[in-house]
Amino acid sequence: MTSDSVYSGFLDLRVYFVIGPGHAGDRPVVDLAGQAAEGGATAVQLRDKAGDTAALVARARALKAVLSPLGVPLIVNDRVDVALAAEADGVHIGQRDMAAADARRLLGPDRILGLTVQSAAEIAAMDPDILDYVSIGGVFATASKQNPHPPIGLDGLARLAVAAAEKAPGLPVCAIAGITAETAGAVIAAGCDGVAVVSAIAAAPDPAAAARGLGAAVDRALGQRRARA
Numbered sequence: 001m002t003s004d005s006v007y008s009g010f011l012d013l014r015v016y017f018v019i020g021p022g023h024a025g026d027r028p029v030v031d032l033a034g035q036a037a038e039g040g041a042t043a044v045q046l047r048d049k050a051g052d053t054a055a056l057v058a059r060a061r062a063l064k065a066v067l068s069p070l071g072v073p074l075i076v077n078d079r080v081d082v083a084l085a086a087e088a089d090g091v092h093i094g095q096r097d098m099a100a101a102d103a104r105r106l107l108g109p110d111r112i113l114g115l116t117v118q119s120a121a122e123i124a125a126m127d128p129d130i131l132d133y134v135s136i137g138g139v140f141a142t143a144s145k146q147n148p149h150p151p152i153g154l155d156g157l158a159r160l161a162v163a164a165a166e167k168a169p170g171l172p173v174c175a176i177a178g179i180t181a182e183t184a185g186a187v188i189a190a191g192c193d194g195v196a197v198v199s200a201i202a203a204a205p206d207p208a209a210a211a212r213g214l215g216a217a218v219d220r221a222l223g224q225r226r227a228r229a
Ligand SMILES: Cc1ncc(COP(=O)(O)OP(=O)(O)O)c(N)n1
Pocket: 016, 018, 045, 047, 077, 078, 092, 093, 094, 095, 096, 097, 116, 135, 136, 137, 145, 174, 176, 196
């Protein structure tokens, strides 16, 4: 564990806010992330596909300074080097990013490593021993990212969540793409531990209230799932 990490080994993905300058409109990324965390976002990812490296490291450091006192981990999209430079809590990678084994070797054992999976084959191929979570998607249509694959929908999500649980029992699972407070409950009912969102928070007039609403929907659905188990 890095001395400044807020990650204690328990990863709470209930409301995972993905944010970067490309998603923030004219609002500062750090303000949006801080408001989301105040409203109950449980994890934040810096996703900046266009920024130069110096700006990325500076933004990651600024985010870390706001999120750490709130106990909310900062995860950097794609960039292991940026995460290490800014002493972020972890990294999220996809199938076209650095191999998970290389990312884990560079990050060491204590930082968070998350992986996008979009098919049963990708789940079969993943090594759960080096991952802290998987993100399944894209679930619904989204305007926040051009996805090469059609949305998998709730049925596809449920199938992949089962496959992930069979391959890696206990590995936290979230889902991404087009998720709102209205659909968050169904995503949890499909077998996920949390929802990853951009616009449900970033485009909301009150990001803290949006995060609170998502958290309430997720908690309600988790409670119903536990009651059924
Ligand atoms: C939580 C979460 N899930 C999925 C993604 C997508 O990652 P990736 O497939 O590598 O695509 P890019 O975001 O890098 O364009 C994510 N970033 N976060």
